[in-house]
Amino acid sequence: MAGYLVDDTRKVTTHRLFExxxxxxxxxxxxxxxxxxxxIVDGAGVDVILVGxxxxxxxxxxxxxxxxxxxxxxxxxxxxxxxxxRALVVCDMPFGTxxxxxxxxxxxxxxxxxETGCDALKLEGGVEIIPAxxxxxxxxxxxxxxxxxxxxxxxxxxTYAVRAKEQEExxxxxxxxxxxxxxxxxxxxxxxxxxxxxxxxxxxxPIPVIGIGAGGATDGxxxxxxDMLGMNQGFSPKFLRRYANLFExxxxxxxxxxxxxxxxxxxxxxxxx
Ligand code: KIV
Numbered sequence: 001m002a003g004y005l006v007d008d009t010r011k012v013t014t015h016r017l018f019e020x021x022x023x024x025x026x027x028x029x030x031x032x033x034x035x036x037x038x039x040i041v042d043g044a045g046v047d048v049i050l051v052g053x054x055x056x057x058x059x060x061x062x063x064x065x066x067x068x069x070x071x072x073x074x075x076x077x078x079x080x081x082x083x084x085x086r087a088l089v090v091c092d093m094p095f096g097t098x099x100x101x102x103x104x105x106x107x108x109x110x111x112x113x114x115e116t117g118c119d120a121l122k123l124e125g126g127v128e129i130i131p132a133x134x135x136x137x138x139x140x141x142x143x144x145x146x147x148x149x150x151x152x153x154x155x156x157x158x159t160y161a162v163r164a165k166e167q168e169e170x171x172x173x174x175x176x177x178x179x180x181x182x183x184x185x186x187x188x189x190x191x192x193x194x195x196x197x198x199x200x201x202x203x204x205x206p207i208p209v210i211g212i213g214a215g216g217a218t219d220g221x222x223x224x225x226x227d228m229l230g231m232n233q234g235f236s237p238k239f240l241r242r243y244a245n246l247f248e249x250x251x252x253x254x255x256x257x258x259x260x261x262x263x264x265x266x267x268x269x270x271x272x273x
Contacts, residue, residue, distance in 0.1 A: 012088040014142045014186040021208040027220025033076045038083035051077040053092040058226045065151045066095045077116035091118040095152040098132045105132035124150035126176025137184045145180035149192035164193045181205040190214040213239035
């Protein structure tokens with residue numbers, strides 16, 4: 001099967017990702033939110049599966065990632081971990097579960113780990129959330145950081161435009177990345193920032209940096225699975241490469257089914273008992 005890593009079925013760990021960075025091997029990461037998709041994604045050789053809070057958009061049809069709840073993220077992450085053998089599974093901590101009180105953050109983090117069986121958590125933000133990240137790390141839970149365009153802060157930004165183009169925001173991103181690396185995050189996502197800045201950050205910290213709309217110099221790439229498979233017709237940012245047009249394939253297939261049912265062609269003699 002294309003892309004299936006038959007010779008490399010060892011479970012991906014945070015340590016292995018670190019080694020991949022050191023040896024210059026690129027990391028492939030994609031989102032998944034359900035069992036069937038995660039099975040395909042894992043089988044195709046993706047190294048890291050992110051149960052992203054983008055489930056709020058792709059699975060629930062919300063405009064932003066803010067409405068998704070802890071219970072809903074746990075449901076999605078549990079469905080994914082049931083399917084996965086090889087990939088490292090990272091679950092997003094949803095909006096409101098780690099920003100208020102570090103003690104609450106670690107309680108919520110423990111709940112996600114216990115109830116889903118995922119391998120690590122991802123939190124959006126820099127120095128502001130270091131106390132929460134520290135407690136979560138102290139509980140033995142690996143944390144992936146996320147800087148640049150952080151969709152949980154969309155109401156503060158007011159736009160999905162490229163972040164950190166100006167000096168001040170770029171400087172803050174640099175120092176946030178340093179701080180997340182120094183405190184012990186095992187990896188960092190950089191979303192929608194200039195490629196030059198992403199390269200600089202990638203080269204300045206020892207942990208793997210995974211980019212989305214951050215150019216080709218990061219240690220790996222992540223995309224939302226519905227976008228890269230062409231299931232969302234209306235979303236086409238510059239950074240997105242579409243590997244299929246599932247919207248068209250699915251619409252045609254379903255349309256054909258409707259035609260066959262209505263014409264009496266389905267089921268035929270061989271499709272009945
Ligand atoms: O929720 C998500 O899908 C993400 C990726 C865009 C990195 O955070």
